[in-house]
Amino acid sequence: MTLTTASLKTAIDNIHAGIDPIGAEMNDLDGRLGDGDLGVTLVNGFNNLAGIKDDLPADIGMAMLSSAKAITAVSGSSFGTLMATALMACAKATKGREAVDWAEVPDLLQAAQDAMIARGGASLGDKTMLDILDAIIAATRGKEDPGAMLAAAKEAADATLDSFRDKPNKIGRARVYADKSIGMDDPGMMAVKRLLERLG
Amino acid sequence: MKKLINEPNAYVDEVLAGMAMAHPDSYAVGGATGRMLHRPQAVADKVGVVSGGGFGHIPVFAGYVGDGLLDACAVGDVFASPDMNPMLESVQFSNTGKGVLCVVGNYGGDRMNFDMACEMAEMEDIETRKVIVSDDVAAAGPDEAEKRRGVAGFVFVTKVAGAAAAAGMSLDEVTSVAQKACDNVRSVGVALSSCTVPQAGKPTFEIADDEMEIGMGIHGEPGVRRGKLRPVDEVTDEMMDMLVADKPIKSGDRVALLVNGLGATPIEELYLVFRRAKARLDDLGATVSLHLVGNYATSMEMAGASLTILHLDDELETLVKAPASCPFWGA
Structure with missing residues (x-):
């Protein structure tokens, strides 16, 4: 089994179908710690992706590049920029191919994580979506079946949320509310969990 | 608004x-x-x-x-x-x-x-x-x-x-x-009044009628000092001192000078700033190879001015003085 532009379209469809309640939840969560635009970013981003998905090229790299452009076109927020950054890193690694082995996905996620760290300046341990991604990379490495990978990713997401809940946010606007953030889930981390849940 | x-x-x-x-x-x-x-x-x-x-x-x-x-x-x-x-x-x-x-x-x-x-x-x-x-x-x-x-x-x-x-x-x-x-370029500004972003509808910051803020950014970012408004020569001196302290100007140096209005300050006042800044550069023995006075980098309707000095060598002097044309370039 391989990851193709068709897999990307299915993922966009599945997330788009349930994005409105996720957006509402994220706006509420982000409103308490950040600038409250995370939900809007997700809703606008996936609405735009749904609009362009039928025009995505078969070259999976170029398809991910088009997806990155679609997200940046509706959102200049940091989360939108980082999502686009992640997609661009994957696009670079897969440009010119129409199918990618699922076993390669952890490497793509690692490239995405490196690019997001370079662009956003956050470090592992800061209580951001990078921490959840790090756990997902570790949990999915060595697996080849997309179903087993998704199950492992969801478990890793839950475990990471649990282990970070009582730590303070160390970067971004939430850092200003570091004490207040103790005991609260990070909105970006929660967004990753919710998106994974929509994948199947 | x-x-x-x-x-x-x-x-x-x-x-x-x-x-x-x-x-x-x-x-x-x-x-x-x-x-x-x-x-x-x-x-x-x-x-x-x-x-x-x-x-x-x-x-x-x-x-x-x-x-x-x-x-x-x-x-x-x-x-x-x-x-x-x-x-x-x-x-x-x-x-x-x-x-x-x-x-x-x-x-x-x-x-x-x-x-x-x-x-x-x-x-x-x-x-x-x-x-x-x-x-x-x-x-x-x-x-x-x-x-x-x-x-x-x-x-x-x-x-x-x-x-x-x-x-x-x-x-x-x-x-x-x-x-x-x-x-080789250095700037510093002074703000006398605030500005209003249309979508926000109210002033970006508050400043009293008799106050100025030295070093304020072009979006109202905090500057280095807020105080009572002073005569333009003194304000210009304070800004010139900051520029010279950051990158010294010696006798024989060549510079390009921009006296810039932030939007709501009359050109007359910019000429007052220029008059003093040019005198200071003359005192230092510097040659002002190119000067501009006008609204070149504004901040909506903010009142105030900024001073920019570009230190020149032969190459920069040639390029900064080369012909150019756009509706806002008057050199």
């Missing part, structure tokens, strides 16, 4: 439309979302020079599209970075095979979005370079110069980069001389 505008949400697009209508030989509006101002035609056989940034600073940034200046410019909302798409469109428009230099003000959003646009351009096999303008000495000390905001120094850096590209230099040469301009 007391402004001659229509819908606040339409403000930027309507101003761009007006600029293109008033100057059809200089400007055209383009891009999928209409947020690129570009020359009517790309100029073949030269390195492209582009910029982009938040609106509300006209002529910075988009006003400097013209001969010997920018080829295209991405336009954001008032005081907000454009997203990376118009930046990429600007790079694509300006690339005629020799690559494109992006002149970027040192603001987080602008930098991040230009980084992405350049990465995207690379995937389309367009070669790009960036220079970061960070000239505001009030924003951080010399030890943290990389944290300084980009303000009116953008005008000189753009002038140098545009002239270098027009002279037929390669992408690396244009980048290197633009970087030299960035390294």
Whole structure:
């Protein structure tokens, strides 16, 4: 089994179908710690992706590049920029191919994580979506079946949320509310969990 | 809010439309979302020079599209970075095979979005370079110069980069001389009153009628000192002292001087600032090879002024004085 532009379209469809309640939840969560635009970013981003998905090229790299452009076109927020950054890193690694082995996905996620760290300046341990991604990379490495990978990713997401809940946010606007953030889930981390849940 | 505008949400697009209508030989509006101002035609056989940034600073940034200046410019909302798409469109428009230099003000959003646009351009096999303008000495000390905001120094850096590209230099040469301009330009400003972002509807900050703030940024970022307003010679001296302390000026040095209005200060007052600044430079024994007095980098209807000094060598002097033409370039 391989990851193709068709897999990307299915993922966009599945997330788009349930994005409105996720957006509402994220706006509420982000409103308490950040600038409250995370939900809007997700809703606008996936609405735009749904609009362009039928025009995505078969070259999976170029398809991910088009997806990155679609997200940046509706959102200049940091989360939108980082999502686009992640997609661009994957696009670079897969440009010119129409199918990618699922076993390669952890490497793509690692490239995405490196690019997001370079662009956003956050470090592992800061209580951001990078921490959840790090756990997902570790949990999915060595697996080849997309179903087993998704199950492992969801478990890793839950475990990471649990282990970070009582730590303070160390970067971004939430850092200003570091004490207040103790005991609260990070909105970006929660967004990753919710998106994974929509994948199947 | 007391402004001659229509819908606040339409403000930027309507101003761009007006600029293109008033100057059809200089400007055209383009891009999928209409947020690129570009020359009517790309100029073949030269390195492209582009910029982009938040609106509300006209002529910075988009006003400097013209001969010997920018080829295209991405336009954001008032005081907000454009997203990376118009930046990429600007790079694509300006690339005629020799690559494109992006002149970027040192603001987080602008930098991040230009980084992405350049990465995207690379995937389309367009070669790009960036220079970061960070000239505001009030924003951080010399030890943290990389944290300084980009303000009116953008005008000189753009002038140098545009002239270098027009002279037929390669992408690396244009980048290197633009970087030299960035390294040798210093600015500081003084704000007397606030400004209002149309979509916000109320003033960005409060300042008393008899107060000024030295070192305030062009979006109302805090400066180094707020105090009672003083006579213009004393205010100019304070700003000159900051510039000279940051990069000394010796007898025999050559400089370009920009006395810039922030939007609501009359040109008369800018001539008062110039009068004093020029006298100070004369006292130091410096030669003012080029001077500009006027509104070159504004902050909506903010009252106040800024001083920018570019330290020149032969190459920078030639380029900063080279012919250029756009509706806002009066040199």
